[in-house]
Amino acid sequence: MKKPSVIGLLASREAFYYLLLALLLAVVFPLVFDAFRLNLVGKYLTYAFVAIGLVLCWGYGGILSLGQGVFFGLGGYCMAMFLKLESSSPEATSNQSTPGIPDFMDWNQVTELPWFWQPFHSFSFTVIAVLAVPAILAFVIGVAMFKRRVGGVYFAIITQAIAAIVTILIIGQQGFTGGANGITDLRTLMGWDIRSNEAKLVLYYLCVALLFVCLLFARRILGSKLGRILVAMRDKEDRVRFSGYDVASFKVFVFCIAAMFAGIGGALFTLQVGFMSPSFVGIVPSIEMVIFCAVGGRLSLLGAVYGALLVNAAKTSFSESFPELWLYAMGALFIGVVLAFPNGLAGLYRRYLMPWERHLRRRPAQRSGVEGEQVVKEETA
Amino acid sequence: MSPVNDDFILAVEGLTVSFDGFKAVNDLSFYLDPQEIRVIIGPNGAGKTTVLDLICGKTRATNGSIRFRGRELTRMKEHQIVRAGVGRKFQNPSIYEDLTVFENLEISYPSGRSVMGALSFRRDARVRDAVEEVAHTIFLADQLEQRAELLSHGQKQWLEIGMLLIQKPDLLMLDEPVAGMSVSERKKTAELLRVITRNHSVLVIEHDMQFVEDIADRVTVMHQGKVLSEGSLERVKSDPRVIEVYLGH
Numbered sequence: 001m002k003k004p005s006v007i008g009l010l011a012s013r014e015a016f017y018y019l020l021l022a023l024l025l026a027v028v029f030p031l032v033f034d035a036f037r038l039n040l041v042g043k044y045l046t047y048a049f050v051a052i053g054l055v056l057c058w059g060y061g062g063i064l065s066l067g068q069g070v071f072f073g074l075g076g077y078c079m080a081m082f083l084k085l086e087s088s089s090p091e092a093t094s095n096q097s098t099p100g101i102p103d104f105m106d107w108n109q110v111t112e113l114p115w116f117w118q119p120f121h122s123f124s125f126t127v128i129a130v131l132a133v134p135a136i137l138a139f140v141i142g143v144a145m146f147k148r149r150v151g152g153v154y155f156a157i158i159t160q161a162i163a164a165i166v167t168i169l170i171i172g173q174q175g176f177t178g179g180a181n182g183i184t185d186l187r188t189l190m191g192w193d194i195r196s197n198e199a200k201l202v203l204y205y206l207c208v209a210l211l212f213v214c215l216l217f218a219r220r221i222l223g224s225k226l227g228r229i230l231v232a233m234r235d236k237e238d239r240v241r242f243s244g245y246d247v248a249s250f251k252v253f254v255f256c257i258a259a260m261f262a263g264i265g266g267a268l269f270t271l272q273v274g275f276m277s278p279s280f281v282g283i284v285p286s287i288e289m290v291i292f293c294a295v296g297g298r299l300s301l302l303g304a305v306y307g308a309l310l311v312n313a314a315k316t317s318f319s320e321s322f323p324e325l326w327l328y329a330m331g332a333l334f335i336g337v338v339l340a341f342p343n344g345l346a347g348l349y350r351r352y353l354m355p356w357e358r359h360l361r362r363r364p365a366q367r368s369g370v371e372g373e374q375v376v377k378e379e380t381a
Numbered sequence: 382m383s384p385v386n387d388d389f390i391l392a393v394e395g396l397t398v399s400f401d402g403f404k405a406v407n408d409l410s411f412y413l414d415p416q417e418i419r420v421i422i423g424p425n426g427a428g429k430t431t432v433l434d435l436i437c438g439k440t441r442a443t444n445g446s447i448r449f450r451g452r453e454l455t456r457m458k459e460h461q462i463v464r465a466g467v468g469r470k471f472q473n474p475s476i477y478e479d480l481t482v483f484e485n486l487e488i489s490y491p492s493g494r495s496v497m498g499a500l501s502f503r504r505d506a507r508v509r510d511a512v513e514e515v516a517h518t519i520f521l522a523d524q525l526e527q528r529a530e531l532l533s534h535g536q537k538q539w540l541e542i543g544m545l546l547i548q549k550p551d552l553l554m555l556d557e558p559v560a561g562m563s564v565s566e567r568k569k570t571a572e573l574l575r576v577i578t579r580n581h582s583v584l585v586i587e588h589d590m591q592f593v594e595d596i597a598d599r600v601t602v603m604h605q606g607k608v609l610s611e612g613s614l615e616r617v618k619s620d621p622r623v624i625e626v627y628l629g630h
Contacts, residue, residue: 224501224502225488225500228480228484229499231477231479232480232488235479235480236475236477236478238439239475239476239477241463242437243548244460246460247460249496250499253496
């Protein structure tokens with residue numbers, strides 16, 4: 001039989017790419033970058049969670065959500081609420097008119113901790129909420145839309161509207177949410193100072209580890225029959241119904257998974273950056289998340305990670321030097337991706353570098369040369 | 382549930398669908414015996430495809446009932462109708478172009494149809510055997526790893542028939558299965574259909590009279606959403622009304 005050896009080769013090749021990414025994130029970056037830059041990379045990686053979810057939901061399932069910022073934000077806010085409560089102990093807030101509640105509530109004449117803040121005293125509740133709150137919202141939206149067969153552009157517009165609504169809600173309810181400033185001044189996680197450089201390094205590694213958990217989980221989904229059903233649905237949704245599948249439940253499932261990934265990303269963002277605000281929830285950040293995924297290649301899980309890293313790195317360096325130009329650059333990038341390389345970096349890599357690499361892989365001693373090539377190509381692309 | 386209806390595998394009664402007042406199917410009734418091969422013929426716009434759409438749940442009936450083995454289909458969802466044992470082949474080949482022939486058949490295999498079922502679905506020997514057997518029947522045994530997009534038109538039609546077969550439906554509905562095929566493909570398809578229709582109840586829409594003659598037990602002629610005539614092909618052919626609206630042209 002010829003087949004097993006082919007599969008074996010594919011598996012080892014894939015494992016090699018995962019290993020390469022692991023090496024880059026867990027060894028190369030911590031060695032090369034100082035604490036500040038590494039923290040930035042960690043922040044970029046939190047967007048990779050969203051991008052991976054979009055690969056599942058948009059790339060494979062054909063469901064374009066322009067509201068992933070909402071789920072990112074919900075995960076982030078859940079974590080921020082826990083951290084805020086911890087830093088708002090009665091002793092620490094004794095100069096407030098109501099000690100023991102977050103400072104912004106005090107400024108807004110709120111005199112009692114609202115009911116939905118109460119459970120966030122518990123860390124285990126918070127961890128569950130980071131996953132469950134985005135998933136529940138995605139479930140409700142998904143059932144409402146997909147059971148009624150709302151899809152395509154209409155779904156995209158509705159998710160975008162939801163992103164706008166949630167932002168307005170957060171900003172409007174200043175006394176409960178911290179308003180436009182968000183939830184700031186977060187210091188400790190169960191007594192552990194998250195602002196120190198050591199803590200940031202630990203959180204960075206936590207972020208990398210969870211990213212790989214999500215990557216492998218997503219890979220497991222795509223490798224199962226469910227992955228092929230997603231492709232079939234994107235292709236001919238009606239036909240899938242007549243193959244005996246309830247299309248809506250598959251869409252709801254993949255949308256919930258994408259929302260949970262985004263929620264994890266959001267929680268890690270809050271931990272590493274130290275605050276959460278509505279500016280990461282609304283329409284613009286949600287569209288940026290789609291761009292990360294598109295640039296990386298919407299059919300590639302690993303591509304999505306590189307896409308999130310590169311676009312964010314570009315954003316940082318661009319907005320440092322030409323802040324007003326960034327939005328234009330982003331727009332141009334999106335148009336470029338759609339028109340010139342619809343499968344993103346992963347597509348370019350497969351097309352131009354794979355033949356090269358195959359050649360080099362025959363001589364394993366030169367593997368490191370391949371890595372260099374890939375990084376160079378991705379940075380220029 | 383009247384006991385009389387349950388003698389039929391499919392009982393369509395008083396079926397009506399109206400699109401903005403236009404009745405594409407108007408008070409239609411017909412009955413299908415188990416193992417029967419029924420061909421629906423009729424001029425363009427007679428509502429033939431709409432009848433299949435109504436049975437498989439793609440279109441919702443305005444009035445009337447469709448009973449399949451005693452179960453009312455008009456209120457069921459598409460996937461529930463499929464699971465009840467009704468399989469449908471569309472007029473234009475409707476397959477998953479981005480997947481391989483194997484994967485197309487595997488998706489149609491009736492197991493692991495829930496979300497969790499699909500996640501834990503394993504490509505075991507049972508599945509592989511079923512896929513290979515069907516692939517052999519539809520002349521695609523050598524193309525299992527081929528992307529469906531790259532098949533010829535006739536091969537795509539066969540693949541869709543295969544996707545239907547692997548579902549193991551009790552009622553097969555085929556919408557113009559030989560349309561757009563070359564002469565040799567047509568012959569092979571007729572042969573294929575003769576084999577697979579042997580132990581199923583079949584509802585076929587077809588224009589090719591030679592083909593109809595070959596396979597039909599009985600023929601229903603539709604005109605303007607209604608049954609114009611019904612019976613053996615011989616009887617229908619000699620019906621003056623049928624000659625006037627359909628065969629005469």
